[in-house]
Amino acid sequence: MAELSNEQKRDFEAAAFRRLVDHLRERGDVQNIDLMNLAGFCRNCLSNWYREAAEADGVALSKDESREIIYGMSYAEWQALNQTEASEAKKAEFEARRPKDH
Numbered sequence: 001m002a003e004l005s006n007e008q009k010r011d012f013e014a015a016a017f018r019r020l021v022d023h024l025r026e027r028g029d030v031q032n033i034d035l036m037n038l039a040g041f042c043r044n045c046l047s048n049w050y051r052e053a054a055e056a057d058g059v060a061l062s063k064d065e066s067r068e069i070i071y072g073m074s075y076a077e078w079q080a081l082n083q084t085e086a087s088e089a090k091k092a093e094f095e096a097r098r099p100k101d102h
Contacts, residue, residue, distance in 0.1 A: 025072045028082035037093045046070050
């Protein structure tokens, strides 16, 4: 494997993150509960991690601001355009697998 500098790693990680965010924006049909049930994280988790990274660097971001960065629009707007009611089975699966911080 090629030896990567810290700057290259950071740049590649940032590019992969941007691609993930773009992909999730394109796939509004994929519900957050589905992501949580299958992968243990969702768009809201990404926005929380983004906000935590900003705050660790001394930059204050609100929950709404970080969500808008990830969703590409306000959370309320995304919900109105994309969110559907989760089935009872999906809700039960989420509760069974719910991470401690959710």
